[in-house]
Amino acid sequence: MADLGRTIVVGKNSRVWRSLSHDPRLTACIAIGHADVADFGFSDTDQVWILSYSRDMTQNRALFAALARAGGRRCIYVSTATANVDVVTQCYEYPRIKRACEQMCRTENGACIVSIGVVYQSAADLPAGTTIATSLDQLAEAIATPVGADEDHINLFEPITRPFGSDTERVAFRLYGIVQKLAGGWPCLLRPLDLVLRTLGWRWYGYLYLSNRLWLTTTS
Incomplete structure (x- = not known):
């Protein structure tokens, strides 16, 4: 595993980060907005978790370009397990954009893709049936742990069945x-x-x- 320097989270206003930010495992994380990337002083040992998302691909493209200009740190792009519907249809906007962002961030930033399911605190919050899901505990642990330099794609989810x-x-x-x-x-x-x-x-x-x-x- 890679040595862990700072952990930078891009997406300080995202719903997921607001749910995670008080976890004691993540108190040392530095959270910034996508607009802060261009002027932020990254170091080569930083691991950058990208939670930012825009429905406008121009904004997503600008974010990845800004990270690329900032230099050679390790980027981890948080995507969605629902991006797999792209093999069947492109009519759903969110999975389509997230799939495009996966490809772009991998190309521009050499990113590791972390696919997460429906994020939950309690399984009781999930829909009925079997749902591909990721607990806040799983995600917090992942962000707090170094991602290996050879890691390319991590499926951080499991099926949860509710009545x-x-x-x-x-x-x-x-x-x-x-x-x-x-x-x-x-x-x-x-x-x-x-x-x-x-x-x-x-x-x-x-x-x-x-x-x-x-x-x-x-x-x-």
Whole structure:
């Protein structure tokens, strides 16, 4: 493993960092915003965890370029396990952009990609069914630990299964899967249905459903 110098987190205002920042394992971390990168005094032993995300690829590209100009520290880009839906469809914005950022950050910064699932503090917060998920404890431990120079891609998640709230939800879950498969490369056609499911408080729909299905069928 590489020697650990400073740990820099780019994305101090991200929801994930706000949840992690009080963890005692991370008190020595230095958190900055993406706008601070250009003027920040990095050293060659720093490990830089990139949590920043923008829906505008121009901003993501500018961030990676700024990090590249800053010199030769170790970059770790935090991506999403749902980026795997890219093999089926590019109609979902978030996974599509995160996949593009993975490729760009690896090319521009030689980054190690860390793919995380749905982030949770308590498993009770996760949707019903089986969800590819990452606990805040897992993520905090990963950030606090040196990432080896030979590490290229880390899958930091596991499947967590929770019961359905009712038989109605269980049936709806199965029927949704059938309809999503029939939609083929156009699962976004189900967005009106997704809004109904969201209103009901059933949070397993859309690209999360597709991603979970892909992970479970390719790793089982």
